Amino acid sequence: MARSRQSRIGRQPSLLRIKMIPSLTVVIGSMITALPIITDYPILPPLGLLVLLAWRLIRPSYWPVWAGFPFGLIDDIFSGQPFGSAAFLWSVIFILLETVDRKAVRRDYWQDWLIASIAMIIVLISGMLIVDFQSNLLRVDLLVPQILISILLYPFVARLIGAIDNWRVAS
Numbered sequence: 187m188a189r190s191r192q193s194r195i196g197r198q199p200s201l202l203r204i205k206m207i208p209s210l211t212v213v214i215g216s217m218i219t220a221l222p223i224i225t226d227y228p229i230l231p232p233l234g235l236l237v238l239l240a241w242r243l244i245r246p247s248y249w250p251v252w253a254g255f256p257f258g259l260i261d262d263i264f265s266g267q268p269f270g271s272a273a274f275l276w277s278v279i280f281i282l283l284e285t286v287d288r289k290a291v292r293r294d295y296w297q298d299w300l301i302a303s304i305a306m307i308i309v310l311i312s313g314m315l316i317v318d319f320q321s322n323l324l325r326v327d328l329l330v331p332q333i334l335i336s337i338l339l340y341p342f343v344a345r346l347i348g349a350i351d352n353w354r355v356a357s
Contacts, residue, residue: 240302
């Protein structure tokens with residue numbers, strides 16, 4: 187008994203899949219940083235931020251400028267940073283990205299990587315200074331491994347988000 191398959195031509199993807207997948211991937215990225223990895227220094231990259239930047243740079247008009255705030259609050263819950271620090275910093279990054287998008291005519295892959303790298307450096311250093319400005323001002327060098335891993339991981343995350351985005355909008 188053969189089952190007939192409906193043609194996928196002309197079908198639209200699920201509205202739930204289109205709307206929920208980007209947000210869900212950012213939340214999962216933020217949750218991964220809550221894994222119990224014990225080190226003396228910060229080494230795990232901010233995966234929620236990496237995923238958020240990848241979505242924002244791949245689909246610039248998908249989220250409004252204020253979207254960094256709620257995602258930052260969710261990240262604050264899982265990261266252990268002072269509540270509101272990621273919400274503030276991610277909002278600043280979204281505002282800066284909006285400014286860059288208005289001034290730039292077109293960006294390529296390398297420029298996106300540079301923009302994401304600068305955004306991650308700003309967020310990581312600012313987050314460390316928010317925790318304790320006095321004692322962390324001279325210890326910014328502790329973040330160098332985390333910054334390098336984050337910068338080198340961005341192309342992989344962007345590629346993964348691109349594949350998820352293709353699946354998300356495919357019929």
